[in-house]
Amino acid sequence: MAEAIRQQTYTIYPIIQPSDYPALKTINFYLIQREGGLALIDAGVDTDACMKLLENTLEQAGAEISDLDAILLTHHHEDHAGLVPRILDIKDIPVYAHREAVPRLKLDRGFLEMRLEFFRRLYSEMGGGDMGAERFARLEQTIREAPRHALQTEINEIGEGDQVFGFEVIETPGHSPDSITFLDAAGRTAFTGDVLIDGSSVNAIIDPALSGSRLPSVSQQRRSLERLAGLGADILYTGHHEPIRNIEELVRDRISRMDRKCEKLLKLIGSGISVPARITEAYYRDLYRTQFPLVMSEIIGHLDYLEEQGKITKTSDEGIWHYHPA
Numbered sequence: 001m002a003e004a005i006r007q008q009t010y011t012i013y014p015i016i017q018p019s020d021y022p023a024l025k026t027i028n029f030y031l032i033q034r035e036g037g038l039a040l041i042d043a044g045v046d047t048d049a050c051m052k053l054l055e056n057t058l059e060q061a062g063a064e065i066s067d068l069d070a071i072l073l074t075h076h077h078e079d080h081a082g083l084v085p086r087i088l089d090i091k092d093i094p095v096y097a098h099r100e101a102v103p104r105l106k107l108d109r110g111f112l113e114m115r116l117e118f119f120r121r122l123y124s125e126m127g128g129g130d131m132g133a134e135r136f137a138r139l140e141q142t143i144r145e146a147p148r149h150a151l152q153t154e155i156n157e158i159g160e161g162d163q164v165f166g167f168e169v170i171e172t173p174g175h176s177p178d179s180i181t182f183l184d185a186a187g188r189t190a191f192t193g194d195v196l197i198d199g200s201s202v203n204a205i206i207d208p209a210l211s212g213s214r215l216p217s218v219s220q221q222r223r224s225l226e227r228l229a230g231l232g233a234d235i236l237y238t239g240h241h242e243p244i245r246n247i248e249e250l251v252r253d254r255i256s257r258m259d260r261k262c263e264k265l266l267k268l269i270g271s272g273i274s275v276p277a278r279i280t281e282a283y284y285r286d287l288y289r290t291q292f293p294l295v296m297s298e299i300i301g302h303l304d305y306l307e308e309q310g311k312i313t314k315t316s317d318e319g320i321w322h323y324h325p326a
């Protein structure tokens with residue numbers, strides 16, 4: 001079991017679960033103990049082993065599930081909010097998350113249908129063809145199964161500048177529309193979910209905003225990385241892998257990787273490949289077939305960014321976008 005980390009006004013108990021996801025070694029979440037209260041930052045994965053790990057950590061802190069007072073979520077992904085229903089079954093405690101997380105956690109019907117239509121159009125306009133249609137059918141299936149996985153509780157919406165359980169909320173979207181970072185009162189320690197991970201690249205995943213519009217995920221992610229670098233924190237506790245101390249250095253590295261990806265894309269577009277799905281195939285080769293949503297998301301995000309920077313323009317031909325050097 002991980003060592004507890006004592007801060008001036010609170011103690012951090014890291015909960016580290018080995019991960020089955022490829023390319024991720026661990027899934028981390030954190031028990032925070034301060035005078036008069038116990039909270040979780042994120043809630044692991046929905047497995048018996050993870051629940052056991054949480055119970056053992058609580059025991060280390062001299063407590064049990066029914067002593068928890070709040071759950072703070074960095075974002076809605078299933079490897080961060082997994083244990084929330086099990087915990088709430090034992091004790092109904094407040095859950096705090098960004099406004100954009102709410103319909104995603106509750107699997108709100110209207111939202112899911114809007115999201116389905118968003119991806120149907122996106123994949124078709126980006127030239128996704130059969131792969132897009134296949135992905136669309138799978139999304140339709142998840143809507144049918146949605147009620148079984150929906151989070152039933154009320155969620156307390158938090159956003160930029162809010163204070164919760166002694167932490168300041170900093171909005172850091174990009175990896176997901178609802179990604180937030182929790183900064184402690186001393187300004188030295190932050191909990192950032194998946195915005196920056198040591199030893200793994202982070203995808204800025206395309207997802208519609210509540211309004212239905214496409215978010216500029218790559219520019220958001222760049223801004224969020226800059227914000228992390230500018231916090232002045234000494235340490236970032238992350239949703240995966242080891243905590244990060246060389247924050248600025250890693251941020252510079254991630255941004256320069258994004259720049260290199262942009263350069264490669266400009267070259268492909270310059271060579272005459274204009275349809276996003278074909279650009280994705282040329283860039284990612286086999287991954288286009290095996291990781292379609294993820295790699296399409298990566299490329300579309302970068303195309304949006306390059307367009308925003310005035311480096312490329314797009315034209316529509318029979319309902320499909322073509323990108324050209326500006």
Ligand SMILES: [Zn+2]
Pocket residue numbers: 075077175176194
């Ligand atoms: Zn995530």
